[in-house]
Structure formats: C-alpha cells, structure tokens
Amino acid sequence: QVQLVESGGGVVQPGGSLRLSCLTSGGIFRISHMAWYRQAPGKERELVATITPPGLGSKTDYADSVKGRFTISRDNAKNTVYLQMSSLKPEDTAVYYCSIGPPPITVDGVDYWGQGTQVTVSS
Numbered sequence: 256q257v258q259l260v261e262s263g264g265g266v267v268q269p270g271g272s273l274r275l276s277c278l279t280s281g282g283i284f285r286i287s288h289m290a291w292y293r294q295a296p297g298k299e300r301e302l303v304a305t306i307t308p309p310g311l312g313s314k315t316d317y318a319d320s321v322k323g324r325f326t327i328s329r330d331n332a333k334n335t336v337y338l339q340m341s342s343l344k345p346e347d348t349a350v351y352y353c354s355i356g357p358p359p360i361t362v363d364g365v366d367y368w369g370q371g372t373q374v375t376v377s378s
Contacts, residue, residue, distance in 0.1 A: 257281030264372030
C-alpha cells in the first residue's frame, strides 16, 4: 500500500524559511515522479514543484511564483522528497501536499496524495 506522509509545516515570518518532508512507503519511490502542490483557502490546488525519478535524472521544475525561492529534492535511500522554501511571502500560505503521479503532472492525474501540511506566513 502506497502512503505519503508530509511534515515540516508551521508558522513563519515573511522572509523566513521552512523545509517540508514527504516520506513515502509502498516500494515505488525510486520510479516515481514526485510533486508538491499547495492549496490556499478559497483557491484551487496548484502545482508548486516537480522532480523526476533518478532514472530520468531527478530533473526539477517549478511554478513561476516560487522559482528562485523553493527547491525540490529527493533522497532515494530515505524514500523522501523535500521542499526547501526560502524568502517566504504571505501569499505562500497554504496547505502543502506531496503527490505521486505520471507525467504530464496535473491534479487530475495524481495517483497518490499525502494528507497535507499547513504553512502559514505571517508577521
């Protein structure tokens, strides 16, 4: 059974940093395309960052709104994907979800979701 468990959310001041983690189980991590999404209150879930499996070079991609501030990475030995977030802004406030799903990476194409972790950026 595939499971994804996020952690690392919290409250941070504008300009601060957080690192989210997503631990996966079920034996498919090394072949999986991983992604982070977020959903703010009253808004649709949006794609934040993606990373390909190590067999495809662990290539990354980002939403324009987070380029240069967020970094997605994966540790295949730990079955974990990370989202390092820096220079956080109030508009980054959302529930952040990690996911597994094949390309093209879309909300409707996700096979597995984590339960989400809340990130609040506020002074």
